[in-house]
Amino acid sequence: MLNLEIPKKYNTIVGQAESAAQEIFRPISRKYDLAEHAYPKELDMFVAALDGLNDGDASSGASAGALGREDRAGDGVRNGNNMKSILSMEPLCWADVGLLLTLPNNGLGNAAIAAVADAEQLKRFGKKWAAMAITEPGAGSDSAAIRTTATVDGDHYLLNGEKIFITSGERADVIVVWASLDPAQGRAAIKSFVVEWGTPGMELVRLEKKLGIRASDTAQVRFDNCRVPRENLLGSPEIQTDKGFAGVMQTFDNTRPPVATMALGVARAALERTRELLHRPADQDASRGLFARDALEAELDRMEADYEAARLLTLRAAWMADNGRPNNMEASMCKAKAGRVGNAITLRCVELCGALGYGEGELLEKWARDSKILDIFEGTQQIQLLVVARRMLELSSRELR
Amino acid sequence: MSARIDAKSDPITLAMRVMRWISTSDALDRIGARKTAERLLYRGTRAGFRGIAAGRRQFAPLLKLAKPSRLPRNASSDLFDLNFTEEQEMLRDAVRRLVNERVAPQAHAADEACAAPAELLQEIHALGLNLIASAEATGGMAQERPIVTNMLMAEELARGDMGVALAALAPIAVINALNEWGSAAQQSCYLPPLLEDQPCMASIAVAEPYPGEAQLRTVARRTAQGYRISGEKSLVIGGASAEFLLVAARVEGEQQPALFIVEAGTAGLSSKPEPAMGVRAAATARLRLDDVQVPASARLGEEADVFDFSQFMALSRMAWNALACGTAEAVRDYVIPYVKERSAFGEPVAHRQGVAFMVADIGIELDGMRLANWRAAALAEQGKDARRAAYLAHILASEKGMQIGTDGVQLLGGHGFVKEHPVERWYRNLRAVSLAGTGIIV
Numbered sequence: 001m002l003n004l005e006i007p008k009k010y011n012t013i014v015g016q017a018e019s020a021a022q023e024i025f026r027p028i029s030r031k032y033d034l035a036e037h038a039y040p041k042e043l044d045m046f047v048a049a050l051d052g053l054n055d056g057d058a059s060s061g062a063s064a065g066a067l068g069r070e071d072r073a074g075d076g077v078r079n080g081n082n083m084k085s086i087l088s089m090e091p092l093c094w095a096d097v098g099l100l101l102t103l104p105n106n107g108l109g110n111a112a113i114a115a116v117a118d119a120e121q122l123k124r125f126g127k128k129w130a131a132m133a134i135t136e137p138g139a140g141s142d143s144a145a146i147r148t149t150a151t152v153d154g155d156h157y158l159l160n161g162e163k164i165f166i167t168s169g170e171r172a173d174v175i176v177v178w179a180s181l182d183p184a185q186g187r188a189a190i191k192s193f194v195v196e197w198g199t200p201g202m203e204l205v206r207l208e209k210k211l212g213i214r215a216s217d218t219a220q221v222r223f224d225n226c227r228v229p230r231e232n233l234l235g236s237p238e239i240q241t242d243k244g245f246a247g248v249m250q251t252f253d254n255t256r257p258p259v260a261t262m263a264l265g266v267a268r269a270a271l272e273r274t275r276e277l278l279h280r281p282a283d284q285d286a287s288r289g290l291f292a293r294d295a296l297e298a299e300l301d302r303m304e305a306d307y308e309a310a311r312l313l314t315l316r317a318a319w320m321a322d323n324g325r326p327n328n329m330e331a332s333m334c335k336a337k338a339g340r341v342g343n344a345i346t347l348r349c350v351e352l353c354g355a356l357g358y359g360e361g362e363l364l365e366k367w368a369r370d371s372k373i374l375d376i377f378e379g380t381q382q383i384q385l386l387v388v389a390r391r392m393l394e395l396s397s398r399e400l401r
Numbered sequence: 402m403s404a405r406i407d408a409k410s411d412p413i414t415l416a417m418r419v420m421r422w423i424s425t426s427d428a429l430d431r432i433g434a435r436k437t438a439e440r441l442l443y444r445g446t447r448a449g450f451r452g453i454a455a456g457r458r459q460f461a462p463l464l465k466l467a468k469p470s471r472l473p474r475n476a477s478s479d480l481f482d483l484n485f486t487e488e489q490e491m492l493r494d495a496v497r498r499l500v501n502e503r504v505a506p507q508a509h510a511a512d513e514a515c516a517a518p519a520e521l522l523q524e525i526h527a528l529g530l531n532l533i534a535s536a537e538a539t540g541g542m543a544q545e546r547p548i549v550t551n552m553l554m555a556e557e558l559a560r561g562d563m564g565v566a567l568a569a570l571a572p573i574a575v576i577n578a579l580n581e582w583g584s585a586a587q588q589s590c591y592l593p594p595l596l597e598d599q600p601c602m603a604s605i606a607v608a609e610p611y612p613g614e615a616q617l618r619t620v621a622r623r624t625a626q627g628y629r630i631s632g633e634k635s636l637v638i639g640g641a642s643a644e645f646l647l648v649a650a651r652v653e654g655e656q657q658p659a660l661f662i663v664e665a666g667t668a669g670l671s672s673k674p675e676p677a678m679g680v681r682a683a684a685t686a687r688l689r690l691d692d693v694q695v696p697a698s699a700r701l702g703e704e705a706d707v708f709d710f711s712q713f714m715a716l717s718r719m720a721w722n723a724l725a726c727g728t729a730e731a732v733r734d735y736v737i738p739y740v741k742e743r744s745a746f747g748e749p750v751a752h753r754q755g756v757a758f759m760v761a762d763i764g765i766e767l768d769g770m771r772l773a774n775w776r777a778a779a780l781a782e783q784g785k786d787a788r789r790a791a792y793l794a795h796i797l798a799s800e801k802g803m804q805i806g807t808d809g810v811q812l813l814g815g816h817g818f819v820k821e822h823p824v825e826r827w828y829r830n831l832r833a834v835s836l837a838g839t840g841i842i843v
Contacts, residue, residue: 001475001482001485002482002483002484002485002489002549002779002782003478003480003482003779003783004481004772005780006481007479007481008479077480079480284786284788285788286711286714286789286792287710287711287788288615289795290796292615301796302796305793306769306797308776308790308793309766309769309770309772309797310769313765313768316772319481319483330768333765333768336761336765337765337766337769382758385754388761389760390757392760392761393737393751393757393760400751400757401752
């Protein structure tokens with residue numbers, strides 16, 4: 001039966017996230033925007049509390065760890081971990097998406113480990129903070145062009161190469177590194193390896209200074225004959241030319257709705273604050289049409305409509321994953337829509353609020369800086385459109401490049 | 402009243418036709434669906450079809466309702482769910498088949514003729530859309546207000562043609578309005594002719610030809626006998642052939658507009674054709690009301706506080722949004738094979754990102770506006786406040802819908818501009834979505 005409201009059973013967890021957003025995240029938002037590279041120690045207490053809450057329920061919390069397509073048997077619709085996860089992280093993104101990104105033990109690497117690790121690997125790495133290293137100076141969206149290599153050396157792999165744009169790369173306990181077993185064999189040879197900090201041959205090159213999400217550190221790491229145990233390879237060590245890379249890429253279907261949710265949180269923050277500053281509350285009666293309103297209210301309503309479309313597309317992608325339906329296209333749709341809408345809304349809100357919006361006295365200018373990355377990482381706008389177009393047109397990546 | 406039955410619309414032929422749409426439905430074999438199908442078919446064969454009355458219809462209280470029949474709202478669900486019920490799937494399937502095989506092939510001619518073929522409207526109504534909209538006590542078969550079902554039917558019909566959809570849905574909208582706000586006496590008089598196997602033509606007239614005005618100019622002044630209404634109504638669906646109308650007017654001394662039942666032939670009511678940019682099959686007309694005198698009992702709901710204008714706006718927006726979604730879906734499904742077949746510079750144009758990204762955006766925005774409207778309809782069906790959700794969905798339906806319409810023409814280039822392809826018709830029709838608030842409600 002058609003219903004697009006948030007289930008009441010999530011009221012508690014969303015309420016807890018809203019409290020944390022208000023009481024912990026928002027008060028330190030500007031502080032860590034200004035103090036780039038300083039570690040937000042306030043988050044340690046929050047994560048300790050979160051872990052306490054989650055003990056006995058491995059699937060709850062803001063963690064991206066439990067995401068993925070459910071194996072579904074039998075009848076009945078389900079609202080599961082994918083939906084719960086985005087609902088509980090949204091308020092934190094509303095508060096400060098940079099802080100959310102540097103939440104200990106909740107890295108993108110954790111999602112990859114949860115998705116493909118075997119039982120033994122889960123035991124070793126499941127509780128560790130895991131960052132994700134894909135991008136290289138010469139390979140961004142084109143992950144098949146990765147040049148970092150992993151060569152067998154006895155019981156180990158030797159990793160060689162350089163990785164950039166690693167979120168929490170320095171702060172995390174381990175980094176999940178994408179490397180090629182044989183660059184000549186293209187995408188199928190790309191595997192992911194869990195590398196623990198402290199492994200000889202692993203070196204922090206630098207931390208980036210950025211436009212936004214400055215609370216979240218972004219690291220560059222070099223691997224120079226870095227010896228990684230063979231049992232740290234995630235998934236199959238075989239090079240399967242037909243589907244190896246597809247398995248790696250599937251992680252994105254699970255992580256794109258959460259990244260879309262980040263954009264939704266930032267956009268909602270900007271919209272709400274702008275409505276307050278401009279004294280234009282949402283008209284619940286809504287009898288009047290768009291053009292019977294003043295320009296500010298009409299613009300706010302237009303943005304809210306776009307926000308609503310992005311929000312529902314995101315919930316749909318999560319709902320599909322919870323119900324065992326392939327959602328590759330829908331995950332990219334929500335990321336594309338939320339990414340561009342989040343950026344457009346935050347920029348417009350600064351504009352609508354004039355000098356007040358542009359100054360550091362408000363957080364509006366910060367949100368407008370933070371939102372830009374959300375239309376870039378985890379697949380740029382253009383990559384999402386490629387994924388969507390290939391699905392809709394039923395064209396291969398060779399036909400539609 | 403004289404009944405006219407011709408060969409094409411004899412009851413058995415029509416029933417067979419309905420059976421063809423419904424019985425081949427995949428969803429039918431699932432539990433629950435068959436019962437509805439059989440009830441529909443039963444109604445379809447039970448009585449002969451009456452043609453349009455030769456003279457003016459006399460509206461008499463054929464029902465004896467002691468109090469207004471109000472369909473209950475659906476029990477609310479707590480799960481986020483994008484599945485439709487088996488009944489909804491079955492009906493959608495049936496309408497989809499009818500639209501593909503009958504509506505779409507006749508859409509171009511209906512647009513040119515500025516009228517939907519009577520036989521086509523009969524075939525659509527033979528599916529029993531009117532029965533699904535009304536309670537058993539009134540002669541229908543609904544258990545609750547089927548807002549989601551109405552929305553789905555509008556989506557599907559618009560895949561064929563928005564104008565034909567409007568012509569078919571106008572009387573259904575009047576049924577919905579009577580069920581929402583009509584008094585017992587009004588339901589007793591006006592529901593029976595709408596719940597016949599072929600509903601009489603009726604239409605809701607709100608829009609006026611005065612842009613930029615916050616208030617309606619049509620005004621209803623109280624008189625000793627009731628109300629005296631004067632004003633002009635624009636783009637009334639089937640305005641010239643409607644046997645009665647629901648006319649929106651401002652009542653002196655009141656804040657919100659009211660709806661008045663005005664029967665065709667009432668002194669002072671006149672109409673003339675008013676063709677428009679699109680939705681031409683809806684046979685839109687301009688209506689003039691010159692001191693039209695109606696009794697006090699003609700005011701919908703009779704009491705001043707029954708009719709809720711903001712609720713009416715929400716239900717109307719949902720209906721128009723659904724039409725936008727169906728039309729945009731038609732655009733999407735037409736351009737995909739076209740850009741894959743059309744070759745330029747040695748390969749299909751679909752292989753170019755400039756083209757492919759437009760297709761991707763059509764898909765993204767269509768899904769976004771559709772989900773927003775589904776949300777509004779589901780809220781309304783559960784008896785929750787859906788007014789803002791419908792408003793936001795309408796912003797999307799009119800702006801993204803039009804973008805999809807214009808991109809549809811653009812993707813076909815010069816071929817999109819000529820009438821050999823339907824995209825120019827969808828382009829013209831999608832602009833009509835900004836008219837929401839008149840004509841139809843779910």
